Amino acid sequence: MSLEQDLFQRSESQCELCGSKEDLQVYAIPDSPADVESHILICGTCKEQIEDPEKTDSNHWRSLNESMWSPVPAVQVMAWRMLHRLKGEGWPQDLLDMMYMEEEQLVWAKAGQTIVESSGGVVHKDSNGQTIEAGDTVVLIKDLPVRGSSLVAKRGTSVRRVSLVHDNPEQIEGKVEGQQIVILTKFVKKV
Numbered sequence: 001m002s003l004e005q006d007l008f009q010r011s012e013s014q015c016e017l018c019g020s021k022e023d024l025q026v027y028a029i030p031d032s033p034a035d036v037e038s039h040i041l042i043c044g045t046c047k048e049q050i051e052d053p054e055k056t057d058s059n060h061w062r063s064l065n066e067s068m069w070s071p072v073p074a075v076q077v078m079a080w081r082m083l084h085r086l087k088g089e090g091w092p093q094d095l096l097d098m099m100y101m102e103e104e105q106l107v108w109a110k111a112g113q114t115i116v117e118s119s120g121g122v123v124h125k126d127s128n129g130q131t132i133e134a135g136d137t138v139v140l141i142k143d144l145p146v147r148g149s150s151l152v153a154k155r156g157t158s159v160r161r162v163s164l165v166h167d168n169p170e171q172i173e174g175k176v177e178g179q180q181i182v183i184l185t186k187f188v189k190k191v
């Protein structure tokens with residue numbers, strides 16, 4: 001059987017997100033791990049709204065309160081992503097709170113989210129204006145007292161595998177002498 005036939009059978013010829021029987025098509029969930037079944041069958045309306053956040057009509061997605069309980073991991077992931085997009089409306093947040101997902105699927109669901117959020121334009125730059133990315137190594141360019149402790153992170157200390165503070169372009173995090181600390185980007189230089 002082809003993938004499409006498989007999906008029609010699994011879904012009983014309905015949109016796996018909203019139940020519509022119109023304009024059904026195979027949809028590959030973006031940002032999916034290579035080794036999972038990431039296709040779902042959805043209708044034209046769902047597809048259009050998934051792809052264009054500006055066209056998202058929250059009322060269309062009320063049926064997620066049923067589809068989020070689908071046994072199909074890919075459907076759960078897409079339901080989670082849409083609920084996450086709409087959570088400002090209130091009821092989607094309530095559904096998210098109720099939703100149960102395996103850790104693996106949650107990571108998959110969030111993979112798409114990071115990409116949406118990181119295109120939001122928060123860029124971390126070091127003292128020279130170089131872009132810092134998660135996992136980079138930086139060197140401190142001055143002695144920095146660590147808040148809440150007697151530790152002073154010395155100038156010249158290198159901090160490996162930093163992570164970025166997502167909502168603040170001036171802060172990164174990394175380990176100095178075994179302690180996870182927040183560091184201001186203006187006091188570091190990327191290696």
Ligand SMILES: [Zn+2]
Nearest residue numbers: 015018043046
């Ligand atoms: Zn649909």
